[in-house]
Amino acid sequence: MAPAAVFLAVFVVWPLIRFVSNGFYEISPIAGGPREFVGFENYVTAFQSEAFQNASLRTLIYTVVVVVLEFTIGLGVALIFAFLGARSSVFRTVFMYPLMIAPVVAGLLWRFLLIDNFGIINELLRQVGILKSTSQIGWLSDPDIALFSVALPDVWLTTSFITLVLFAGLQNVPGDLIEAAKLDGARFPNLLFRIIIPLLRPVIAVALIVRGIDAARAFDIILIQTNGGPQESTTTLSLLIYRTLTRYGDPGLASAMGTIYLVAMLVIATIAVYAIWRPGSNR
Numbered sequence: 241m242a243p244a245a246v247f248l249a250v251f252v253v254w255p256l257i258r259f260v261s262n263g264f265y266e267i268s269p270i271a272g273g274p275r276e277f278v279g280f281e282n283y284v285t286a287f288q289s290e291a292f293q294n295a296s297l298r299t300l301i302y303t304v305v306v307v308v309l310e311f312t313i314g315l316g317v318a319l320i321f322a323f324l325g326a327r328s329s330v331f332r333t334v335f336m337y338p339l340m341i342a343p344v345v346a347g348l349l350w351r352f353l354l355i356d357n358f359g360i361i362n363e364l365l366r367q368v369g370i371l372k373s374t375s376q377i378g379w380l381s382d383p384d385i386a387l388f389s390v391a392l393p394d395v396w397l398t399t400s401f402i403t404l405v406l407f408a409g410l411q412n413v414p415g416d417l418i419e420a421a422k423l424d425g426a427r428f429p430n431l432l433f434r435i436i437i438p439l440l441r442p443v444i445a446v447a448l449i450v451r452g453i454d455a456a457r458a459f460d461i462i463l464i465q466t467n468g469g470p471q472e473s474t475t476t477l478s479l480l481i482y483r484t485l486t487r488y489g490d491p492g493l494a495s496a497m498g499t500i501y502l503v504a505m506l507v508i509a510t511i512a513v514y515a516i517w518r519p520g521s522n523r
Contacts, residue, residue: 263496269489282496292497294472295480299456302391302476306455307448309395314402314447319432321403322410332407336400343397347464350393354379354465380466383473390462390474394455402447409443410436445517449509456505477501 263283266276286292317335321328338346353360362374371377379389413436421431437444459478462468468475468483475483477497485494 259495260499260502261495262492263499265492267491269491278492282493283500285493286497286500291472291475291480292477295475295477298387298474299476299478302387302458303452303456305388306391306394306458307452309391310399310402310451311444311448313395313399315406317399317403318406318410319436321407335403338397339400339404341397343393343461344464346393346397347461350396351380351465354389354392356381381470383471386466386470386473390465393461393465394458397461398451398454402451405443405447406440409440413439442517445513448516449512452512453505453509 264277264279266278266282268274321332324331341349352358354362356362356378357375359374359379361379362371362377365371365377366374378385380386417435418431421435426434456476457478458476459482462474462476462479466474468479481494481497481501484490484497
């Protein structure tokens with residue numbers, strides 16, 4: 241216990257305290273430079289910043305799109321695997337392959353698939369007659385759809401995680417309860433929404449919270465595809481904080497933005513636990 245506590249204190253607790261406290265200072269970007277206490281000035285600047293507001297909205301949209309698609313597809317595939325039973329073992333193995341791919345590699349792969357003029361997807365759509373030219377849809381260059389396009393690799397990469405978690409949860413759903421409901425004439429929609437999903441609430445809560453936080457902090461998979469462009473249309477909070485620190489040389493403001501980000505994630509996760517899991521509820 242003692243070594244673990246020391247490790248957490250040195251590598252987690254102290255960096256977190258230092259990170260939060262930096263938000264109250266104006267810090268020179270030069271190592272060893274001056275630090276001036278400014279109170280909540282950095283937080284006020286962050287909240288008043290149009291870039292921070294827009295990035296927050298994009299982060300929310302990106303997270304909702306990714307999590308909703310992953311949960312919908314993942315639940316459907318998990319139900320199919322549960323129905324097939326042992327016959328799904330090969331399919332489960334193949335379906336889990338994307339989890340082994342690094343986000344940077346996935347981002348590069350999908351960039352080659354979606355890139356204008358030379359992208360494989362546009363070329364396939366042109367060959368089947370849906371598009372007249374490969375430049376007709378700018379997946380990564382059109383500000384109106386770029387945010388949704390960069391979400392596709394994330395969905396492809398981690399839907400298998402949601403599937404794995406939900407499939408494990410389905411193994412604990414009592415088969416006798418399902419059979420009794422079928423004998424009473426319950427159809428699949430009733431089985432799904434009145435029995436299966438309510439019994440999966442704790443599992444769903446864990447899956448959505450883990451994936452929601454992970455999607456909200458997406459960085460490398462977006463950076464490698466668009467670097468926040470075009471016209472900042474894919475600049476999420478993670479990218480904005482990174483740029484504030486490295487490009488604009490303002491560690492204090494970056495720390496304030498990151499602290500707001502952290503608190504928001506904690507609040508949303510807590511609400512999700514009580515809204516989905518409903519601890520102590522028998523319903």
